[in-house]
Amino acid sequence: MAHARLTPRQYLILGLVSLCAPLGDTCLSRGMTGLPEITLAHPTSLFSAVFTPWIALGIALLIGFFASYLTALSWADLTFVLPATASGYVILALSARFFLHEAISPERWAGIVLITIGVSFVARGPSLTERTPARPQPPADLSNAAKEQLR
Amino acid sequence: MIIPFPAPQPGLWAASAMIAAVVLASTAGEVFTAAAMKSIGDIDKIRARSGLRGAVRAILTCPLFFAGVSFLALAFFSLLFALNHMNLSLVAPASASLTLVTNAIAGKIFLKEDVDRRRWAAAVLVCIGVYLLAH
Numbered sequence: 001m002a003h004a005r006l007t008p009r010q011y012l013i014l015g016l017v018s019l020c021a022p023l024g025d026t027c028l029s030r031g032m033t034g035l036p037e038i039t040l041a042h043p044t045s046l047f048s049a050v051f052t053p054w055i056a057l058g059i060a061l062l063i064g065f066f067a068s069y070l071t072a073l074s075w076a077d078l079t080f081v082l083p084a085t086a087s088g089y090v091i092l093a094l095s096a097r098f099f100l101h102e103a104i105s106p107e108r109w110a111g112i113v114l115i116t117i118g119v120s121f122v123a124r125g126p127s128l129t130e131r132t133p134a135r136p137q138p139p140a141d142l143s144n145a146a147k148e149q150l151r
Numbered sequence: 152m153i154i155p156f157p158a159p160q161p162g163l164w165a166a167s168a169m170i171a172a173v174v175l176a177s178t179a180g181e182v183f184t185a186a187a188m189k190s191i192g193d194i195d196k197i198r199a200r201s202g203l204r205g206a207v208r209a210i211l212t213c214p215l216f217f218a219g220v221s222f223l224a225l226a227f228f229s230l231l232f233a234l235n236h237m238n239l240s241l242v243a244p245a246s247a248s249l250t251l252v253t254n255a256i257a258g259k260i261f262l263k264e265d266v267d268r269r270r271w272a273a274a275v276l277v278c279i280g281v282y283l284l285a286h
């Protein structure tokens with residue numbers, strides 16, 4: 001399954017998917033907790049929340065996430081992309097540990113270990129489900145046509 | 152989402168309903184988006200052939216993509232709504248981890264992806280891991 005191997009550029013895109021999503025979520029949470037309560041009686045206040053700085057930054061990061069996510073989904077399975085990009089949570093937790101000197105509880109270490117094992121599981125497998133009328137077809141057709149021309 | 156939720160801290164049912172809304176909407180959104188991107192083909196190749204504009208046009212002319220985006224938008228606003236009522240430490244891990252498992256199921260049923268034992272194991276491990284890490 002040589003064609004299932006990812007290129008460095010594709011790894012970079014998966015990396016962007018991993019990092020932009022948790023960072024964006026963190027910004028959104030920071031923005032939302034600072035706001036007054038939003039109720040179903042005033043649903044429009046949810047839309048005005050979009051223009052506060054933390055939420056705007058969160059949305060910008062999530063747009064970056066979405067662009068790379070769409071690119072990843074165009075060449076890999078959903079059930080590959082989702083677990084593979086969960087490593088962002090691990091990177092975020094470890095950077096909080098080493099750069100912000102936040103303590104990591106044993107529970108969180110267990111989470112880090114489980115995600116890392118899960119990611120290594122999918123990363124070893126094929127990134128795209130093999131389908132018979134898929135992309136490998138054209139070169140085969142071409143070579144057949146070429147063979148017939150030779151005959 | 153017709154039930155008016157109590158203001159201070161939501162009860163178990165209201166909390167479950169908010170998380171279920173996020174999970175269901177994002178699963179539907181991700182399945183539609185994945186189906187759209189598969190029908191379009193490798194975006195990197197399209198971009199190499201007809202530039203960024205060609206790639207954007209290929210995505211924006213795909214109806215499945217809009218179905219996906221609508222559900223993802225619904226998931227996003229239900230997440231914002233839930234975050235305003237509950238802590239991030241509950242909403243984010245619960246919805247993110249459950250979505251991994253519902254997506255594995257939906258990916259197998261609707262996208263006919265080859266969810267082998269390795270992918271099931273990964274979905275379950277990452278699901279528990281995300282929950283433990285973000286909780």
